Amino acid sequence: MTSSADPILALAGIRKRFGAVVVADGIDLAVRHGEALGILGPNGAGKTTLFGMVTGNVRPDAGTVTFESRDVTALSPARRCRLGMARSFQVPQPFSGLTVFENLVTAAAFGAGEHESATYDRCAEILERCGLLPLANSRAGTLRLLDRKRLELARALATKPRLLLLDEVAGGLTERECETLVTLIRDLRNTGMTVVWIEHVLHALTAVADRVVVLHGGRLIAEGTATEVVRHPAVAEVYMGIPMDA
Amino acid sequence: MTARVTHGSRIGPIIAIAALLALAAAPWWTDRQGLRLLGEIYAYAALASLWNLLAGYAGLVTVGQQAFVGLGAYTLFGLALLAGVNPLWGIPAAGLIAAIAAVPVAALTFRLRGAYFAIGTWVVAEVFRLGAAQFSALGGGSGTSLPASVLAAIGNRAAREQLFYWLALALAAATILAILLLLRSRHGLALAAIRDNETAARANGIEVDRTRLAVFVIAAAGTAMIGALIFLQKLRISPDAAFSVNDWTALVIFIAVIGGIGRVEGPLLGTALFFLLRESLSQLGSLYLLVLGAVAIAVMLLAPRGLWGLLADRLGWQLFPLARRLEPRSSAPPVPAATTPAREASP
Ligand SMILES: Nc1ncnc2c1ncn2[C@@H]1O[C@H](COP(=O)(O)OP(=O)(O)O)[C@@H](O)[C@H]1O
Ligand SMILES: [Mg+2]
Numbered sequence: 001m002t003s004s005a006d007p008i009l010a011l012a013g014i015r016k017r018f019g020a021v022v023v024a025d026g027i028d029l030a031v032r033h034g035e036a037l038g039i040l041g042p043n044g045a046g047k048t049t050l051f052g053m054v055t056g057n058v059r060p061d062a063g064t065v066t067f068e069s070r071d072v073t074a075l076s077p078a079r080r081c082r083l084g085m086a087r088s089f090q091v092p093q094p095f096s097g098l099t100v101f102e103n104l105v106t107a108a109a110f111g112a113g114e115h116e117s118a119t120y121d122r123c124a125e126i127l128e129r130c131g132l133l134p135l136a137n138s139r140a141g142t143l144r145l146l147d148r149k150r151l152e153l154a155r156a157l158a159t160k161p162r163l164l165l166l167d168e169v170a171g172g173l174t175e176r177e178c179e180t181l182v183t184l185i186r187d188l189r190n191t192g193m194t195v196v197w198i199e200h201v202l203h204a205l206t207a208v209a210d211r212v213v214v215l216h217g218g219r220l221i222a223e224g225t226a227t228e229v230v231r232h233p234a235v236a237e238v239y240m241g242i243p244m245d246a
Numbered sequence: 247m248t249a250r251v252t253h254g255s256r257i258g259p260i261i262a263i264a265a266l267l268a269l270a271a272a273p274w275w276t277d278r279q280g281l282r283l284l285g286e287i288y289a290y291a292a293l294a295s296l297w298n299l300l301a302g303y304a305g306l307v308t309v310g311q312q313a314f315v316g317l318g319a320y321t322l323f324g325l326a327l328l329a330g331v332n333p334l335w336g337i338p339a340a341g342l343i344a345a346i347a348a349v350p351v352a353a354l355t356f357r358l359r360g361a362y363f364a365i366g367t368w369v370v371a372e373v374f375r376l377g378a379a380q381f382s383a384l385g386g387g388s389g390t391s392l393p394a395s396v397l398a399a400i401g402n403r404a405a406r407e408q409l410f411y412w413l414a415l416a417l418a419a420a421t422i423l424a425i426l427l428l429l430r431s432r433h434g435l436a437l438a439a440i441r442d443n444e445t446a447a448r449a450n451g452i453e454v455d456r457t458r459l460a461v462f463v464i465a466a467a468g469t470a471m472i473g474a475l476i477f478l479q480k481l482r483i484s485p486d487a488a489f490s491v492n493d494w495t496a497l498v499i500f501i502a503v504i505g506g507i508g509r510v511e512g513p514l515l516g517t518a519l520f521f522l523l524r525e526s527l528s529q530l531g532s533l534y535l536l537v538l539g540a541v542a543i544a545v546m547l548l549a550p551r552g553l554w555g556l557l558a559d560r561l562g563w564q565l566f567p568l569a570r571r572l573e574p575r576s577s578a579p580p581v582p583a584a585t586t587p588a589r590e591a592s593p
Contacts (some may be wrong), residue, residue: 089449093443117251123572
């Protein structure tokens with residue numbers, strides 16, 4: 001049985017290497033129900049790959065992924081999505097021949113297993129919240145980059161996730177757009193959604209995350225609140241000379 | 247917010263029903279030769295629509311559909327000649343057998359990607375052809391004919407020709423309707439999603455491999471039923487004719503390419519164009535094939551989305567709109583109307 005004391009997501013002994021590049025060297029991480037966890041780390045640290053291993057796009061060399069007390073390590077990405085986790089892709093991956101609205105309907109019909117016509121209202125609401133309603137009937141392939149990023153978030157939400165994985169959704173936003181995004185993610189949290197957020201835009205992360213971990217060299221080298229983590233000596237050393245927004 | 251979702255124009259169904267009624271009355275306005283030509287046109291429209299479903303929607307660019315044309319034809323002949331089954335029952339039986347055979351074929355070829363998949367399907371079709379040639383009960387390599395006694399079960403010659411004509415029309419109409427319904431359902435969304443981005447499709451809960459397998463099985467069944475009917479009309483079968491890569495794949499791809507892949511209307515326009523070319527150029531002999539090749543190359547260079555793609559892009563034409571248009575009825579800001587896209591492959 002799942003009790004709310006159990007973590008919603010638990011990684012144990014996750015290892016992954018691409019040739020000589022070790023991106024995960026025995027990672028253990030537990031995310032609590034309703035938590036907002038931030039992930040920091042220099043470019044190429046393996047953050048996106050870590051998401052891939054959580055959602056099943058990338059097969060770990062070793063270790064287990066447990067979602068809501070269930071070992072999902074061997075399950076397909078589609079299955080894991082239907083179980084209740086969703087991700088946004090750092091490089092947007094829209095269904096470019098479908099309209100923006102249809103992108104969401106697809107995610108809702110398959111990811112959330114809803115009857116198609118029963119999802120229309122919810123999809124329209126998500127579009128409104130994500131500022132995409134005016135583009136609802138545009139082909140996703142015609143969107144500019146920022147709208148594609150919005151679509152990543154909106155489509156992930158359409159699958160009705162209990163665990164939402166966001167991969168650098170704030171980059172390139174204006175100050176105001178970033179505030180809107182932060183408010184949206186806070187609102188989602190208030191509905192009980194668990195959020196794991198990879199982000200270089202530190203103030204956005206600070207505004208939302210209860211806890212931040214730093215990934216470097218295949219290991220989590222620091223953990224704490226956003227302010228604690230950036231003062232951490234190991235983190236300062238990693239970021240010395242490495243620009244945060246590169 | 248209450249969302250209202252529409253599919254746009256209703257002109258397509260009206261045109262389709264009118265055309266269907268006119269064509270169903272063809273025995274009263276054309277002769278036997280005309281009926282045969284029309285029957286052939288329907289068969290190609292259906293074969294090309296099914297190939298388009300595979301290549302343009304499921305991303306399965308196969309050059310081996312002749313395997314199922316031939317399997318369907320041989321199923322009908324085998325049941326009629328060896329088991330005494332009424333040839334008309336051979337048509338659904340062909341669909342069933344092909345659907346079953348499609349599962350191991352998929353298991354074998356789905357491991358391959360892109361060009362390797364295409365070649366793999368061709369190899370499988372060749373194996374089918376060689377297998378049929380070994381089947382001595384059906385004439386081995388030189389094939390066999392349906393004797394008059396078997397045909398008598400269906401009716402006299404005139405009645406048969408009419409029946410075959412209506413069957414061809416019904417089969418083609420049912421095939422295209424089934425494809426439309428499939429594409430309009432949630433499975434159509436899944437297919438478009440897979441075509442556009444497989445990784446994202448998986449990440450959003452779509453079982454990509456299962457969906458592809460289902461389409462492959464459905465297309466195999468449809469293709470085999472059409473193949474069975476084609477050879478029932480021809481009354482004669484041989485491995486080379488039934489498993490011909492030229493007749494059942496090369497021409498079908500030509501039709502889909504000039505009409506436009508990834509759109510329901512494309513293969514229909516392509517079929518019309520192909521038969522116009524064939525009928526008007528048939529006296530050219532082998533030069534006709536050169537013309538076909540030149541047309542295919544010209545279309546690929548000048549209208550890479552096919553001629554229907556060109557029309558749809560320029561004029562916004564859509565006979566069978568698939569896109570779901572969101573039209574909020576609340577105080578929400580109106581959604582601009584002019585941007586409805588056709589459901590199409592991205593460039
Ligand atoms: N499929 C892959 N094949 C080979 N190397 C990869 C692959 N995916 C990622 N990498 C490498 O793994 C490292 C981590 O990549 P990534 O997870 O994208 O890092 P981050 O998201 O932290 O910037 C990089 O060096 C990248 O080049
Ligand atoms: Mg990354």
